[in-house]
Amino acid sequence: MRVGILGTGVVGRSIGGKLAALGHEVTIGTRDVDALMARTETDARGNESFAEWKGKNPEVKLGTFADAADQGELVVNATDGAGSLEALHSAGEENLDGKVLIDISNPLDYSRGMPPSLIVSNTDSLGEQIQRTFPGAKVVKALNTVTAFVMVDPSLVAGSDHTIFMSGNDSQAKAQVGEVLRSFGWQHIVDLGDITTARGVEMYLPLWIRLWRTFGTPMFNIKVVQAQD
């Protein structure tokens, strides 16, 4: 499958590298290709430059947001939440129409320091905003509740015995995303319902961030357990 990934950060690289390793044809999109490839320093979080990562992952193609969205039969939003709508506008509504759009972004606001707050209100979510703004796309919120390494390799935590969520209006789109998640190793996938349920997984982030601080590592997740388990 051809996949277009928007965003060159750790999430975009993790998803792109994994999909390429699984045999998919991956194009990662960014705002300004030349500026991105010109940077050689590690970022504030100690991640290698994209150029360095790209050298190790030659099978992943690089282009603009519009190139990636145009190339992809499936599109993944792996941009920062604060810039997601702008990135998707750059990608072009015509390049998203009719396609499944996996939205991994989190609407976090770091402008007032740590811990971040959310840039959406209690009665909305970034997933819904994206669906409203691009009604032709089939938005499926997923994977935003775990750190990038765990997204693409759930076996890193507790033998994969933990939960990932999906929210979206289109059942077929969610079935397709479910296949992608299973190809990553996810065994326990909960379909929460329509895209309004993205509020739940986005508003979970403040707890996730506190757990990260408590444990000193983002290598954790939650497992939903029921009475009959």
Next chain:
Amino acid sequence: MRVGILGTGVVGRSIGGKLAALGHEVTIGTRDVDALMARTETDARGNESFAEWKGKNPEVKLGTFADAADQGELVVNATDGAGSLEALHSAGEENLDGKVLIDISNPLDYSRGMPPSLIVSNTDSLGEQIQRTFPGAKVVKALNTVTAFVMVDPSLVAGSDHTIFMSGNDSQAKAQVGEVLRSFGWQHIVDLGDITTARGVEMYLPLWIRLWRTFGTPMFNIKVVQAQD
């Protein structure tokens, strides 16, 4: 130990009944004792009247909010989030000073229909509002992330192998609440940090509500699992 419980709903009854069964001296407080005891019908959710429940639990005393808070060495806020601050004002700041106050309330707003939104902003929580309003109380947010039956009997779900959280500024208060939680059967207790971490557990509720809808039962919880588990 003498415990005062504010709120006569399912949460207050569950906590009160459990603490009484464990040998504590429990007083449940309400706004208007006569009005409460005059009601004999079941409520909108099918719960028996408080008067009926009280008849089966004669060891639990009933009084005003102020009576309950005055009687308790430990005080539990089991009122609806929308009415918690008013109930605590009725209980009286002087009856809360210096005491551990377990805050179970959730700041849910049902006024715009289901699913409820939150009545606090992304940069605040009801737990923090209560701590700010009653600075002499030692507020510990706990138990708000599970349904009432599970609060007092975690073994009802997955052999008690799941997680409960605590948030609060006072370490000794959290140690005492931890003892109460263990007496209920909780084995996996995560201290998230100071009272600002109540934002995390309160903002988790929208996900919890969606999971309830998905499963058709509130008899579930989450277990936090780490890489080394």
